[in-house]
Amino acid sequence: MGLQSGSLRARLVLQLLVVAAVLAVLLFFTVRYTADRAAEATQDAILGAATTSVAEQLRATEEGVEIDLAYSTFSMLGAIGQDRLFYRIDIGNSTVTGYDDLPLPEQRPTSLAAEFYTAPYLDTKIRISAVSRTIVVGTSPVPVLVMIGQTRQGQAAIAGALANRAALLGFGFFVLAVPLSLLSAGSIFNPINRLAEAVGRRGPRDLRAVRHPTPRELAPLVAALNGFVSRLRGALSQTETFIAEAAHHIRTPLSTVRTEAEIALRQSDNEATRIRLRSMIRGVEESARSASQLLDHAMVLYRSDQLEMVEVDMGQAARNVARAFGPTAELKEVSLIVLGDDRPLPTRGDPLLIEAALRNLVDNAIKYSPEETEVCIALSQGNGMVKVRVCDQGRGLSGASMEQLAQRFSRGGNVSDVVGSGLGLTIVTEVIAALGGEFLLEEQATGGTCANMSLPQH
Ligand SMILES: Nc1ncnc2c1ncn2[C@@H]1O[C@H](COP(=O)(O)OP(=O)(O)OP(=O)(O)O)[C@@H](O)[C@H]1O
Ligand SMILES: [Mg+2]
Structure with missing residues (x-):
């Protein structure tokens, strides 16, 4: 042992x-x-x-x-x-x-x-x-x-006298052998240390096979390492496909169930059945929401591990998200407005991550707002940052702290009437951490909530 x-x-x-x-x-x-x-x-x-x-x-x-x-x-x-x-x-x-x-x-x-x-x-x-x-x-x-x-x-x-000399000679030889054997033992392990360094220096995305020159004796180790790396690469690409496919496969049948339940609700006169169908619809809504947020969360985790940094115009991304939420806002009679000039807000990052963060902020703002109010998306830049500020006139945070609400599956005490999974802010903070930005969720003195997200200007 x-x-x-x-x-x-x-x-x-x-x-x-x-x-x-x-x-x-x-x-x-x-x-x-x-x-x-x-x-x-x-x-x-x-x-x-x-x-x-x-x-x-x-x-x-x-x-x-x-x-x-x-x-x-x-x-x-x-x-x-x-x-x-x-x-x-x-x-x-x-x-x-x-x-x-x-x-x-x-x-x-x-x-x-x-x-x-x-x-x-x-x-x-x-x-x-x-x-x-x-x-x-x-x-x-x-x-x-x-x-x-x-x-x-x-x-x-x-x-x-000669025996004394011989003893001295033998002893001297041994004393000399101590540093020499330490030295040679050290030099034997140098290639292993260099290999470890070369592998350790790699970025998280670098899943190429190890081609570092090593002595013959290390070849089995390097071959095992390369086998492992290629299996990992395979598993990761499978995960990516799985995330995309799973979202589709879960959402589609759930939306069928929901449509069927809504039709049944319209056709039914029995009050007890209608109550049951309503709670069924809500359950389906919650499942669909949870599934889609869980998969989004998995996507964010996966992509922040394999960060692909490209230039993104955060202003454009915010306008796109606002347009996508247009129908939702209209349905609730919430007016969704984008403020700020049309200048680009250039930053670097993964466009899918930035979009996921913005989507969750706008979603919360609309979701937790009463009807006939305003949600305002303000774009600005300064101090080397590009900023998006999403403000609503909704119910506020009723004292809960941002750290608390950003935890996985954590929801506020004042939102039980709204469907949600408690993952939105988790996704936002993860994206912000991966891209090196800042995030602040604050309650306004005049009522309503403001979410501030900023990323380094590029
Ligand atoms: N704009 C807002 N107004 C009021 N409360 C908010 C707002 N944004 C976030 N919150 C509070 O923070 C909690 C966490 O938000 P988060 O987006 O993480 O989860 P969720 O909205 O409940 O669920 P989902 O994962 O479906 O988005 C919410 O449950 C809510 O209590
Ligand atoms: Mg949310």
Whole structure:
């Protein structure tokens, strides 16, 4: 569980460090072993040279063999450390000088080439070099064996010093490996971070496949991501079609039911049935209104996610909405007037979103106004904004705040007689937020309500 969710970087660094530690220990032992061998070989060479030199100086005389132990021979050996020296010279089968208990080689050397061996002697271990030669004494050849032994304190000291160096080397190697493995672990994850950055930088509308160059190992991830993106693109375009089709498919049968119910209402004389039919018509009206507002709301949410910014003349848009509401206003005997000059009110945005917001404001103004009143749409621009102000002489907000009324499905306490779903102002505030505008709904001192909507001037 920890390994699955933990940091890959930490795992990689840990693995690299374990490898580095193993290598450091190996390095230590290799250096130490090699140094030991080298020190021993050097010591052996000196020891062997000294032994050979002693053997070469043996001379046959008339009385026997003359032994000349030159001081220089031993000083050469004494030069290394505090080591003790032991020697033994055997002529024939008897020791003629030196320590006669100095251990003999396992095999008697056959020439002046030195034989080396390590043997315990007295309280310590010594390294012994042995050579042999034959000397003719009188008429008969006599075998001579020369051995020189030396304690190994000097070599041990050298080996100890070298071991310290090796340990330092190993430790240094490991210490160097720490930042290097951190660095390399970081660089391995750079392509992943760059890919994440490239995907994160994309705008909400950018649903193209990811073409960012990545290492081969990331190809499955990128392929999965691209598969996901293309499924999302498919789902979104399906949603768009669905919203359009659903609106049509819900509204059409509802309007049939409504027409049928109205015909039945006209034909019926029974008061109880008429009451039922009226409440049925109202229910159908409410359903139709809810369906159409819900779908409008879905459309607004979808389109604000995929904002398509084009130049829109808000003045023209307001006049279009006013014209579309002309029949509704006439039916209620409300006079709908547009004030302000004919200059364009240029802004940038999605024309469908702007129209949906304006439609809901004019709809509310007419809907919540009594008959034979005036609804006024005033167009203006200033302070870098283009503004539409929709004022009515209706019932007002009876104290409810704009924030409250703009919530989803929230309706005022004074509107139960009017059909509505409580989504109109939600749609307006969402459009305003998506396009970076301002919205204010205020009750006028003289009665009635004013809705102010402004968008940045383009
Ligand atoms: N011009 C207005 N005059 C009086 N009250 C208003 C006006 N505009 C909005 N309101 C109040 O704000 C509430 C919320 O308005 P909103 O447009 O969101 O919903 P609705 O009109 O009730 O339903 P629908 O979603 O069908 O438009 C309304 O129920 C009403 O109480
Ligand atoms: Mg409304």
